[in-house]
Amino acid sequence: MNSEVLTAKLARREGRQVESAEELLHRVSGALGEVERRYGGDEAAVRRWTARYRALMEENRFWPSGRILNNSGTRQGQLASCFVLPLSDDFGSVFDTLKSAAGCHRSGGGTGFDLTPLRERGAPISTAEAGGASGPVSWLRLFDAETHVVAQGGKMRGANLASLSVRHPDIMEFIDAKRVVGRLHNFNISVAMDDAFMRAVEAREEIELVGPVPGRKARRIAATEIWQRVCENAWRTGDPGVLFVDAINRANPLLDHLGPIRTTNPCGEQTLYPYEASNLGSLNLAAFLLPDRSGIDWELLRETVGDAVRLLDSAIDASRYPEPRITEMARANRRLGLGVMGYADLLIALGVRYDSEDALGLIDRLGGVIRDSAWQASEALAQERGAYPNWPHSGRPTPARNCAITTIAPTGTISMVAGCSSGIEPRFAPVWNKDVLRSDGVSYADEDLVGELQQHAGLERGEALELLRHKPVDELPLPAHVTAPYRYAHEIPATWHVRTVARWQMYTDNAVSKTVNLPQACGADDVSDAFLEAWRLGCKGLSVYREGSRDRDLLTASHVTREPEPPRQSKRLTGEL
Known part of the structure; x- marks a missing residue:
């Protein structure tokens, strides 16, 4: 401890x-x-x-x-860590939820919202002089501002997640909501995808976007057009993630009584x-x-x-x-x-x-x-x-x-x-810095690997740390059987991150939160592969993080990384999947 x-x-x-x-x-x-x-x-x-x-x-x-x-x-x-609050397509109820969110944030809880019930930008509203609804993303900015204000007066910054159905007419605007670095700083966003949409992506078919107001059908769009935008934005900023709502509700014991679950913490x-x-x-x-x-x-x-x-x-x-x-x-x-x-x-x-x-x-x-x-x-x-x-x-x-x-x-x-590794994540790096507690963060080293160097190579602690900062694990003066288990976040192929999520999900009632770490030089097609595999393996959702894709990383390894490349386009995104 x-x-x-x-x-x-x-x-x-x-x-x-x-x-x-x-x-x-x-x-x-x-x-x-x-x-x-x-x-x-x-x-x-x-x-x-x-x-x-x-x-x-x-x-x-x-x-x-x-x-x-x-x-x-x-x-x-x-004592609760997280909440989900409802949003309905009514001006007064949105502000009622805003008040509830402030109460949750004030007590240290995080909140999740499904924006799908909110009518699309430009849809008719009852106020005669108005030009139409402002759309879900505009309300998202209001909740982001509330979180910022409440956090300034409290002990910790609030956290939020917003999701939107992939079939909502404003889905493209939502996917782009965090494309500018620093925008909606207090929110994660996720696109809620059903199995029929995922099959349409695989078959390169169109889907119909339908507004929340009954009878308002917006337009048809290629499923791959939405998919490509999701993957490119996730490559650039880490958002959006994906929620597989049918997988969530197949495991929901109260589906028949309370209806489907639509979002998460x-x-x-x-x-x-x-x-x-x-x-x-x-x-x-x-x-x-x-x-x-x-x-x-x-x-x-x-x-x-x-x-x-x-x-x-x-x-x-x-x-x-x-x-x-x-x-x-x-x-x-x-x-x-x-x-x-x-x-x-x-x-x-x-x-x-x-x-x-x-x-x-x-x-x-x-x-x-x-x-x-x-x-x-x-x-x-x-x-x-x-x-x-x-x-x-x-x-x-x-x-x-x-x-x-x-x-x-x-x-x-x-x-x-506890002094242990986080969740089901691999260890991040042999030597790393975590942006917490102090202005310059807290430095960590893999003490087990340091001990191996001291035992097998006869190094002093300082010498071992210096070696870890400048050499990859497979070049350390250690036997191969000793270094074999030391696998770090960016050395592990994305498919193994996803397989790990899927395997734990088999035994988990709720869902699995884990970062799929991607190297800085990967492309948007690698994001696509990870999301598709997660769906095929029965995950309830997934998020990815490409190294260096945000203005400030919580965890940083001591080694120097390459400049990011533009996202590669592939047949998996623009044509065949």
Whole structure:
């Protein structure tokens, strides 16, 4: 546990007094343990679960999200990391949602919006003197401004995601919304694509754009024209990503009762209904390595999953949400976001390459154990605390406490606290800088590789670091079997990034958030290949990031990169796919 990061990022402050790491763990575990009283637990039960929750963190096995760590046991008490808020084609309701968004951002939560219900630019509106509707993108700028203003007065910058159906008449304007660097700085954007559209891309057919106002058909357009624009913009700026809405709803247990889910939280891992919220937390997979590094302590992993599910479920009850509609929806579905981090660390410790069949096999074992243990814990909680209210509509034969449990989230802050690799990402580089905490960022080195150089090459630490800054891994004075597992983000082919997402998705109730890192010299056709493969493999969505495609990267490797080339056109984009 990195106490310095924990207190710098998540400790409570009153004047000059800063909460210690010890006090933070006491506050968080105590507040969540107190939930036992709501379900008839006595003082002994409260003490028992308080101690178990604290042990999860002290032993570095599981960390709840920053919102839970920062806000548990405080007057604010808002513990959800993310929300989805509705937008309807009505002037007053848009501003009602704007107010709700400000409340979510003020408490540290991120928000997702589906813009599809908003009528297209120029469509008739009731105000006689108006020239027509301004379109979804104009409203997007309003929400971006709100986020900026609220962030200036709060502790952290708000985050948002906006999605738009690929069949909306303003889809091209939406795809281009972030083409200018710095525009809509507080938003990620994603295009919501259905299977029929994807088949039209493969067959080079046209689709019909249809306005949200009934009966307003806009025009027909080649599916590949939209696809090409998506891929070129993703190559240039990292936006838009893609959401595969049919894949999302094939796994949605409440589809028949509540209708389709249409969008996600800001990073794409939580597929949420309007007014639904979710709390997050992640298992540190590296913590379950056996002491002799021969394998995984599966029993400890199963036990930890069960305790983590109970902690996250208790956080729903302990949370004070920004408004009653969110409280009602959160408690009706009781959706959790139990994820993992430290995956790359575990692979290296076991001597497994990230881009290998052995890694996929390990995902099968890890994913299956986590999924099964999580649902067993939820079913046990349902017997103890009651099933979630919408369970009778889910089609699930056994009562469960939660409509969905597992997710794969990015774990920026809590992976720094745990001292492990983020989410299911590979390690970024042998030596890198992260743009956090200080104005010049924080420098990191792959300490395992540094240790290998010290052990096998007899180098001092400073000498090892200098070598890592100037030589690729395959040129280090180390045996090939030692360097084989050390695979970094930009060395891994895009297809293996996508295959990793798809394999984890097989065991994940919600969705998987992972960056597909692309080298600076790649082309837009490489983006196209990644998106197509993600759809074919059953992913619920995907985003890509080409090195150097934004004005400021959060992570930067120490090596020098080449100037970007213009996006290459290929038959896959302009003709055959």
